[in-house]
Amino acid sequence: MPRGRTPVRLAVPSPAGDGDVDTWVLLPDEPATGDGGRIPVLLSIHGGPMTQYADAWFDEFRLWAGAGYAVVWCNPHGSTGYTQDRVRSIRSPLAETAPGTGWGGIDADDVLAALDGALAAFDRLDRDRVGVLGGSYGGYLTSWLAAHHSARFAAACSERAVNNLESLDWSSDAAGWFGHELGRSLLDAPEEYRRMSPLHHVRGIDVPMLILHSEDDLRCPVEQADALFVALRLLGRPVEYWRFPEEGHGMSRDGSPRHRVQRAQIILDFFGRHLGGRRPEEVPAG
Numbered sequence: 001m002p003r004g005r006t007p008v009r010l011a012v013p014s015p016a017g018d019g020d021v022d023t024w025v026l027l028p029d030e031p032a033t034g035d036g037g038r039i040p041v042l043l044s045i046h047g048g049p050m051t052q053y054a055d056a057w058f059d060e061f062r063l064w065a066g067a068g069y070a071v072v073w074c075n076p077h078g079s080t081g082y083t084q085d086r087v088r089s090i091r092s093p094l095a096e097t098a099p100g101t102g103w104g105g106i107d108a109d110d111v112l113a114a115l116d117g118a119l120a121a122f123d124r125l126d127r128d129r130v131g132v133l134g135g136s137y138g139g140y141l142t143s144w145l146a147a148h149h150s151a152r153f154a155a156a157c158s159e160r161a162v163n164n165l166e167s168l169d170w171s172s173d174a175a176g177w178f179g180h181e182l183g184r185s186l187l188d189a190p191e192e193y194r195r196m197s198p199l200h201h202v203r204g205i206d207v208p209m210l211i212l213h214s215e216d217d218l219r220c221p222v223e224q225a226d227a228l229f230v231a232l233r234l235l236g237r238p239v240e241y242w243r244f245p246e247e248g249h250g251m252s253r254d255g256s257p258r259h260r261v262q263r264a265q266i267i268l269d270f271f272g273r274h275l276g277g278r279r280p281e282e283v284p285a286g
Contacts, residue, residue, distance in 0.1 A: 005026060005027050005029065005065070006055075007024040007025060007026045007055045007061075008024065008025045008026075008027070008121075009022065009023070009024055009055060010023040010024070010025065010114075010117050010118065010121055011023070012074070012113050012114050012116075012117035013113070014076075014077065014106070014109075014110050014113060015106065015109040015110065015113055016077060016089070016106050016109070016110075018085075018086070019082070019086075021074050021075065021076060021110045021113060021114050021117075022053075022074060022075045022081075023072065023073070023074040023114040023117055023118060024053070024055055024072070024073050024074070025070060025071070025072050025118045025121065025122060026061050026062075026065050026070065026071040027039070027065070027070050027122070028065045028066070028067075028068050028069055028070060029065060029066055030068065037124065038124055038125070038126035038129070039068070039069070039070045039122075039124050039125050039126055040068065040069050040070070040126055040129035040130070040131070040271075040275040040276055040277050041069060041070045041071075041072060041115075041118070041119075041125050041126065041127075041129065041130045041131065041275075042064050042069045042070070042071050042072070042130075042131050042132075042133060042271065042275075043072045043073075043111070043114075043115050043130060043131065043132045043133070044060075044061070044071060044072070044073045044133055044134060044138070045073075045076075045111055045132070045133070045134030045137075045138035045141045045142060046073070046075070046079070046134065046137075046138050047134065047135050047136035047137045047138045047139075048078070048079065048080075048136070048137050048138075049078035049079065049090060049103075049107065049137045050078065050079070050080050050087060051079065051080055052075045052079045052080045052081040053073045053074065053075055053079075060252075060264075061073070063264060063268075064268075064277075066278075067268050067271075067272070067277045067278040067279075068276075068277040068278050069131075069271070069275070069277050070118070070122065070125050072114065072115055072118045073114075074110065074111060074114035076106070076107040076108075076109075076110030076111050076114070077089045077090055077100075077101075077106040077107050077110050078090040078103075078106075078107045085098075088100060089101065089106055090102060090103055090105060090106065090107050091181070091182055091183040092182040092183045092184050092189070092192050092196070094183065094184045094189050094192050095182065095183020095184055096183065096184075097183065098183065099183065100183075102182070102192070102195070102196050103137075103140065103141075103144070103165075103182070103196045104140075104141070104144040104148070104196055104198075107141065108141060108144055108145060108148070108149075111141060111145065112145070112149065112152065115130065115152070128154065129154050129275045129276060130152065130153050130154060130275075131153060131154060131155045131156065131157070131271045131274065131275050132145055132146070132152075132153050132155075132156045132157075133156065133157035133158070133159065133267070134157075134158070134159065134161075135159040135160045135161070135252060136159075136160050136161065136162070136219070136220060136249070137162065138159075138161075139158045139159045139160055139161025139162065139163075139220075140161050140162040140163070140198065142156050142157065142158040142159075142161065143156075143158045143161050143162075143163050143198035143199075143205075143228060144198045144201070146158070146198075146204075146205045146207050146209060147198050147201040147202060147203075147204040147205045148201065148204055150204060150205060150206040150207040153207050154207070154208075154274050154275055155207060155208045155209075155210070155270065155271055155274035155275060156205075156207050156208070156209050156210070157209075157210040157211075157212065157267060157270060157271070158209065158210070158211055158212075158225075158228065159211075159212040159213070159252070160212065160213055160214060160217055160219075160220050160225075160249055160251070161198075161211075161213075161220060161224060161225065161228070162197075162198075162220055162224060163197065163198050163199045163224045163225070163227055163228045164197045164198075164199040164200075164223075164224060164227050165178060165186075165193040165194075165196055165197045166186060166190060166193045166194060166197060167223060167224070167227070168220065168221075168224060169186040169193065170186075171221045171223060172218070172219055172220065172221065173218040173219055174219060178193075182196075198228070199227055199228060199231060202228065202231040202232065202235065203235065205232060205235075205237055206237065207238075208238040208239075208240075208270075208274050209228075209232060209237065209238065209239045209240070210239075210240050210241075210242075210266070210267070210270045211225050211228060211229050211239065211240070211241045211242070212225075212242050212244070212263060212266070212267075213225035213241075213242075213243055213244070214243070214244045214247035214248055214249065214251045214255070215243050215244065215245050215246070215247065216245075216246060216247055216248050217247075217248055217249045217251075218248065218249065219249040220249060222243060225241065225243070229241040240270065242263075242266055244259050244262075244263070247259055251263070264280075265280040268280045
């Protein structure tokens with residue numbers, strides 16, 4: 001296959017019926033060997049949620065494509081770049097104004113629709129070897145999808161994630177902000193924060209999980225990762241956990257070079273073991 005591929009854009013109809021979900025697929029330069037030439041897939045979910053992916057060059061996507069993966073990404077409901085109604089569509093259904101589906105609603109449905117669209121468009125993609133990963137809100141949706149749709153994935157990597165909205169609303173440097181984002185405050189609707197928290201659906205996670213978090217993360221404090229890790233260990237589920245000292249929420253972009261390289265190696269090693277992509281030559285010591 002030629003190097004330097006251009007991402008292929010797909011217009012995937014949203015399950016909401018209000019338009020398409022912009023979706024992109026980056027095919028690998030050289031697919032990993034095995035499984036009759038079928039290509040393992042990494043489904044990446046952006047943070048925010050009020051931000052957006054594009055077809056611009058992104059180092060991580062190119063790294064994963066270089067390791068033999070097809071990379072799929074999209075802009076689900078809640079992303080910017082569409083209309084205000086679509087941005088607000090993931091507010092809580094209990095919101096007094098502009099109620100929506102809540103986090104883990106139409107946004108999760110859109111991500112799965114984008115994945116299905118990519119699998120349908122490229123018959124060489126291996127639906128039995130799909131990994132999902134994301135950071136921050138993308139980590140939230142990764143944990144959520146792992147809890148509700150484990151059968152769709154062979155492995156998952158949840159990074160700097162929101163796993164417990166109840167505790168996050170007190171501990172984050174954005175404490176109290178989620179009441180504005182979701183349309184109901186924790187004080188008024190604690191049961192709604194529990195409903196939307198992946199931690200309270202943890203028994204549904206039955207897929208190998210990699211958890212990455214920075215110890216000095218103020219936006220999503222490290223207790224978010226600790227809680228998910230402890231719960232999965234208590235349930236006897238396959239989970240690996242790496243904590244990065246002296247790093248903050250944006251470690252993957254502005255962290256120390258040593259930790260950024262280590263993180264990239266950890267991710268490739270984890271998915272290489274579970275999906276069959278090429279693993280790094282040097283794996284960091286535990």
